[in-house]
Amino acid sequence: MTEAADARTSVAVLASLPTEEFVAGIEAAAVRFDAATYPQRELPARDWAALTGAGVLLPVLPVEYGGRGSHVEMCRVVEVLAERNLAVAVHTAIVTGLALRPVVRWAGEETKREVLPLFAAPVAPTAGFASTEPGCGSAMSGLTTTFEEVEGGYRIRGRKHWQALSATASWWVVVAKRDRDGGREYGWFVVERGDGFRTSERYEALGLKVIDYGVNDIDAIVPAHRRIDVGAGDLSSMVDIYLSGRALISALACGFLRRLAREARAYADARRVGRSPLSAIGFVRHRLEAVDAAHTVCAALDHYVRTRLDLTADLTPAFPCIQAVKIVATELMVSSANHYQQLAGGEGYRNGSPTNIAAQAFLDSRVFTVFDGTNDLLGQQLAQHCLDRSPGRSLSAFLADWEPTAPAVPAHGLDLRFLDRELAQEHLVLAGRAIAYTFAAARVLQWARESGADADRARRAAAFLRADIDRVRVEFDLLDDLAPGS
Ligand SMILES: Cc1cc2nc3c(=O)[nH]c(=O)nc-3n(C[C@H](O)[C@H](O)[C@H](O)COP(=O)(O)OP(=O)(O)OC[C@H]3O[C@@H](n4cnc5c(N)ncnc54)[C@H](O)[C@@H]3O)c2cc1C
Incomplete structure (x- = not known):
């Protein structure tokens, strides 16, 4: 057989494996990326090929395009990778959850046929x-x-920055605006780098070194079929596109924290302080x-995302829950x-310490509360969402009754009456x-019930969540x- 035929066969085999075997293959491929030994530098193309050859992109791709079309596997792939190397997992989640999912969900057949087989x-x-743009991060109004x-399609012009894979990605999902007749319309486009996507400056990020960042100047002409129909053109109808990355963070956190919990304990047992171990x-x-406790909570959030959400479908109804997960x-983390x-x-x-990966874990995780929607803004939106649904009653009464939070209130003896007041922006x-x-505390209960987890482990995790609410x-x-x- 030729090399090309070999490759086709291997993809066909991967596409048809049972889930456990497929995930085991990803686990095997991930070993060489272990954070303890893998260099902190941009992921070389051959290493990305090792991951794509193991099938990391297949879960987001529909079966008819040679993929596996699986929500659960999208989560499991990044969880497995995150346990080995958080940055490599983020790299993969960006391509699957942020970039390819919109093409799969909203592009027309012509664009899908052009892009997905690649x-x-x-x-x-x-x-x-x-x-994100230099003047527009948290608020889309600054876009x-x-x-x-234009004849045959659309011309997109502007400047973006901080995009993961800025200088290396070949394909882009780009948002732009059109102001006319006193109104504004947002449009989403699938852009190939060669259409006019140019990286004019590279950034040096503090962590997540396997991913490259920078400033991207766009002056692109794209064919008409590459406009994707994300929503009605207004902000509220395109929430879904921002939610998948946030939902996938539960899987990233679960894998990452499983390792941290294990290695922190092993380190503390092995390190001697005087005659006794640190532990x-x-x-x-x-x-x-x-x-x-953090690992337990994230296992519960991951369980929720895997069993209650579907990344291949509309996530908009889960908006408040996904904000809470993120x-x-x-x-x-x-x-x-x-x-x-x-x-x-x-x-x-110490970078590269032979005894632990703490320095890298710290630098790689730090940005998570900032990117994919800064947590402060998401908190404000979540509270506003609940307030808008509780006219005529107090916020604490609403939360005691609202399905995503209700079970936690009596089970953990939560007193949320301090929320019942005029709430300024900071509140x-x-x-x-x-x-x-509170949402997370309810998910811990659900996870413990459905997974048969140790009740004491769940109780301890909930105690930490209660302390967070008290703070x-x-x-x-x-x-x-x-x-x-x-
Ligand atoms: C490593 C990394 C990867 C990224 N990847 C991508 C990517 O792939 N694609 C992409 O398009 N973008 C990406 N971004 C951009 C990222 O999503 C933005 O940085 C983020 O949304 C915040 O926007 P900003 O940086 O403009 O901060 P600003 O909007 O200037 O906000 C700065 C800070 O102000 C505070 N703040 C803002 N609003 C509120 C509020 N309502 N309440 C309270 N405090 C508030 C918060 O503390 C916030 O962190 C990435 C950024 C980083 C650092």
């Missing part, structure tokens, strides 16, 4: 998602990239408990990396966090103490 091949290109109709110190044990999972680094002492501040951000942690109450008091005239 990604089903064993040596596949990469793709990115271009929304300046424009589109206009004999009470406060070190408390830090280890916090990391274990807020809690990312805050726990950052706080756990901090615990791990602290208890690894000076060795935890909304904090209230959103309290709602997110929001204390911050409300602090805001009052600091208010002018108080």
